[in-house]
Amino acid sequence: MELIAENDEFQGFLRQINSQELDNAVFTLSETISPQIDCTSCGNCCKSLMVNIDEAEANHLANHLGQTREKFDEAYISKGESGRMVINSIPCHFLVENSCSVYEHRFAGCREFPAFHIPDFNKRLFTTYMHYDRCPIIFNVMENLKKVLEFEAKSS
Numbered sequence: 554m555e556l557i558a559e560n561d562e563f564q565g566f567l568r569q570i571n572s573q574e575l576d577n578a579v580f581t582l583s584e585t586i587s588p589q590i591d592c593t594s595c596g597n598c599c600k601s602l603m604v605n606i607d608e609a610e611a612n613h614l615a616n617h618l619g620q621t622r623e624k625f626d627e628a629y630i631s632k633g634e635s636g637r638m639v640i641n642s643i644p645c646h647f648l649v650e651n652s653c654s655v656y657e658h659r660f661a662g663c664r665e666f667p668a669f670h671i672p673d674f675n676k677r678l679f680t681t682y683m684h685y686d687r688c689p690i691i692f693n694v695m696e697n698l699k700k701v702l703e704f705e706a707k708s709s
């Protein structure tokens with residue numbers, strides 16, 4: 554069975570599982586797997602994510618970089634009509650040789666990714682699978698989750 558079809562079937566399977574149990578399972582796997590992956594030799598999330606940023610984060614990083622907010626916004630930010638702000642470059646401006654050059658000052662969205670510690674994982678299956686091919690943490694958590702939950706694809 555093709556992996557894409559298997560993963561589609563797996564997502565359907567996950568939607569039937571108790572949400573709290575699923576959150577616990579992905580959190581536990583992530584705690585084991587994340588330390589085994591060297592993010593500094595990957596950086597794929599920083600090459601593909603659209604990073605949201607809020608006013609406090611923009612002020613904080615502008616200050617750290619010694620820039621006025623005006624200059625900072627001009628260089629790094631795109632603003633939507635609703636006032637939503639995103640980093641205006643993919644890959645991210647601050648990625649230097651697979652590492653974040655502003656690591657201590659990175660944004661909440663960067664810190665949270667791949668977000669296995671955040672409740673209601675079953676509502677984020679689509680976005681999680683968007684990064685399945687490029688994030689080794691997500692790939693390994695999801696493949697191990699199949700084993701933990703004894704998932705068997707019907708047409709395998």
Ligand code: SF4
Nearest residue numbers: 599645647648653663
């Ligand atoms: S701020 Fe740093 S961690 Fe966040 S996307 Fe940019 S390079 Fe990656």
Ligand code: SF4
Nearest residue numbers: 592595596597598688
């Ligand atoms: S894509 Fe995943 S493994 Fe790669 S740097 Fe980002 S969080 Fe780490």
